Amino acid sequence: MHIAEGVLSPIVLASGGVLTAAGTAIGMRHIKEEHLMIVALLAAAFFVASLVHIPIGPASAHLIMNGVAGLLLGWGAFPAILMGLTLQAVFFQYGGLLVLGVNTWNMAAPAVLLGFLCRPWLARPGKGRATAAFACGAGSVLGAGVMAALALVFTEEGFLRAAQVLLVAHLPVAVAEGFVTALLVQFLAHARPEALGLS
Amino acid sequence: MFDEPFAHGKAPIHRLDPRARLLMGLAFCLAVASVKSMGSAALAVAVAGALLAAAAPPLPALLRRLGAIAGFLLMLWLTIPWVLPGPPALVWGPVTASWPGIHLAALATLKGLAIVLATTALVASMTIATLGHALSALGTPTRLVVLLLFTYRHIFSLFASWTRLWDAARLRGFIPRTTSHSYHTLATMVGVLLLRALDQAHRSREAMLLRGFTGQLASITLLQARPRDWGLTTAFLLGSVALVILDALHPWP
Structure with missing residues (x-):
């Protein structure tokens, strides 16, 4: 979930900005010139996918897709997620421009880490691939929740309960996102294995 | 939207x-x-x-x-x-x-x-286009601004693409529920969207190269x-x- 404007302390905002700037710089260095358009199109696709609501029991949540970004783009997930969140902030005021650094770090850092950890398993067809994709999708959302909760608690101890609520709210979303990621990766592995680096 | x-x-x-x-x-x-x-x-x-x-x-x-x-x-x-x-x-x-x-x-x-x-x-x-050029004029790295503008440029066509997929599914009676069938359908639709994005990336890049794109920005908006x-x-x-x-x-x- 995006943290709204006005909530975080200047130190947390600055830390998020510096960390995201570093991650984005590394990400941009990893993107070859001929792949820049692919990152832009995938960022646009993740942006559109994040408008899709998936039903979870009586409620629904929108897709986040940070785990898929980590799997497909590695470090490139940082600039891709930064672009998506910038557009969401300007278009819809989801999150905001001043908290952009923190929100990008929250979503991209777990995605990049889990992307690297889970990627090798994608080469194994069947259970191994599905489990790794589920772990990456669910873990990236849960990681984003943990990061957002930490940002709140580092700002002000009084936000502790709000941070707990935020984290618990991420649990069902993480499970749903994990299933969608697993099914999506299975689809990509059949339809276009080279997109996952398999062929 | x-x-x-x-x-x-x-x-x-x-x-x-x-x-x-x-x-x-x-x-x-x-x-x-x-x-x-x-x-x-x-x-x-x-x-x-x-x-x-x-x-x-x-x-x-x-x-x-x-x-x-x-x-x-x-x-x-x-x-x-x-x-x-x-x-x-x-x-x-x-x-x-x-x-x-x-x-x-x-x-x-x-x-x-x-x-x-x-x-x-x-x-x-x-507009995002103006924002990109203003950021560039204030010293944001060109590649990052190019990435922003390309992403912005393509959300419209990809959203239209998604709307077509969604309408096609609904016409076949698809109502999303918390079932494995629904999740399967949604994941496949998002997968198709990603594949279309990848194909579009190749076409766009080739079209840009054909027009002499060198990675630099050329703006018709004059910042004054x-x-x-x-x-x-x-x-x-x-x-x-x-x-x-x-x-x-x-x-x-």
Whole structure:
């Protein structure tokens, strides 16, 4: 979930900005010139996918897709997620421009880490691939929740309960996102294995 | 959906140089984020409200934007006042709201409102294309700006693509539910969207290369700052610093 404007302390905002700037710089260095358009199109696709609501029991949540970004783009997930969140902030005021650094770090850092950890398993067809994709999708959302909760608690101890609520709210979303990621990766592995680096 | 409702006006804000608007927004929002007293935060909301009035925003779009932050603020109001210890302000059955809790939640609300109103007036009042060129003129690396503009350029076609997929599924009687069939269908549709994006990337890149794209930006929007723009930016920077100093002096609660 995006943290709204006005909530975080200047130190947390600055830390998020510096960390995201570093991650984005590394990400941009990893993107070859001929792949820049692919990152832009995938960022646009993740942006559109994040408008899709998936039903979870009586409620629904929108897709986040940070785990898929980590799997497909590695470090490139940082600039891709930064672009998506910038557009969401300007278009819809989801999150905001001043908290952009923190929100990008929250979503991209777990995605990049889990992307690297889970990627090798994608080469194994069947259970191994599905489990790794589920772990990456669910873990990236849960990681984003943990990061957002930490940002709140580092700002002000009084936000502790709000941070707990935020984290618990991420649990069902993480499970749903994990299933969608697993099914999506299975689809990509059949339809276009080279997109996952398999062929 | 992405029609940038604030960007096409002819209000005083739209006549300001986009670079000046970005610098003013950055200075003001940084100052607001650092204030700790209700008085300073209320003053900031008033200044942001004046900025917004100068941007003459369409009301329905503005209300939608404010609705986007309401959810997060509601969560803060439902937790903080009721768990933070302190002198009770409101006793309601077994639960008590404390003054420090209400203060913290109200401060976050005012600061959030001030920043959202100011960024709506100063940043959402330009198209993403203009934002990209202004960021580039202010020293953002060209590749990052190119990435932003390409992403922006393609969300429209990909959203249209998604709408076609969605309509096709609905015409076949698809109603999303919490079932494995629904998840399977949605995941496949998102997968098709990603594949279309990858194919489009190759086509777009080839088309750009054919037209001689070298990775540099060429803009038909001319950024032209008048002395008035820089004067206003300087005044705003000083005003933001004054807000921080005023807040540090604690003249009000």
